[in-house]
Amino acid sequence: GIQVEQSPPDLILQEGANSTLRCNFSDSVNNLQWFHQNPWGQLINLFYIPSGTKQNGRLSATTVATERYSLLYISSSQTTDSGVYFCAANSGGYQKVTFGTGTKLQVIP
Amino acid sequence: EAGVTQFPSHSVIEKGQTVTLRCDPISGHDNLYWYRRVMGKEIKFLLHFVKESKQDESGMPNNRFLAERTGGTYSTLKVQPAELEDSGVYFCASSGTVLETQYFGPGTRLLVL
Numbered sequence: 631g632i633q634v635e636q637s638p639p640d641l642i643l644q645e646g647a648n649s650t651l652r653c654n655f656s657d658s659v660n661n662l663q664w665f666h667q668n669p670w671g672q673l674i675n676l677f678y679i680p681s682g683t684k685q686n687g688r689l690s691a692t693t694v695a696t697e698r699y700s701l702l703y704i705s706s707s708q709t710t711d712s713g714v715y716f717c718a719a720n721s722g723g724y725q726k727v728t729f730g731t732g733t734k735l736q737v738i739p
Numbered sequence: 740e741a742g743v744t745q746f747p748s749h750s751v752i753e754k755g756q757t758v759t760l761r762c763d764p765i766s767g768h769d770n771l772y773w774y775r776r777v778m779g780k781e782i783k784f785l786l787h788f789v790k791e792s793k794q795d796e797s798g799m800p801n802n803r804f805l806a807e808r809t810g811g812t813y814s815t816l817k818v819q820p821a822e823l824e825d826s827g828v829y830f831c832a833s834s835g836t837v838l839e840t841q842y843f844g845p846g847t848r849l850l851v852l
Contacts, residue, residue: 661840663841665843667776670848671749716781725787725794
């Protein structure tokens with residue numbers, strides 16, 4: 631199956647700073663999603679982005695399918711952005727989604 | 740349109756007890772998936788239903804876990820008997836077809852003491 635790697639594993643930001651999270655995948659993808667797992671454990675879908683660029687408020691994502699990576703941009707970070715960000719993908723005939731190991735983000739006031 | 744819902748939102752049980760988690764997929768979605776994140780590790784696939792049939796259960800950790808989807812609507816995941824290492828967050832997802840994006844529920848946080 632597809633391999634999904636994320637970097638960095640941990641990130642500490644001062645409130646108001648910007649950041650870029652990266653997701654590399656080993657194969658062409660049918661679906662690629664970014665999620666935010668908040669401190670209460672809930673998984674929030676951020677973007678469905680197998681290719682191209684999307685923006686939603688302070689967040690945006692870009693997937694370059696030909697080079698097998700995706701980036702999640704967080705601008706003007708807030709303490710509520712803290713949590714773990716997961717990239718997840720599936721490819722070919724595999725229906726199950728493979729998650730990356732996540733980036734743990736802590737935004738400090 | 741209602742999203743994927745899961746019940747309960749959290750559960751605290753003692754080792755050796757039984758717990759049943761429930762997932763209600765988006766109406767009309769034939770495909771239902773269970774995933775879990777344990778011990779702060781990555782989120783891993785457990786199994787996939789197509790309607791009431793188990794399409795892929797390769798991720799089920801052992802025979803203490805039993806998933807059902809009677810009638811092809813909601814699904815339950817029973818853990819019996821629960822062990823300490825089962826603690827984590829259990830997620831359910833659904834999709835209309837296998838090529839469509841999977842919509843995830845908020846998860847059930849399970850703590851086994």
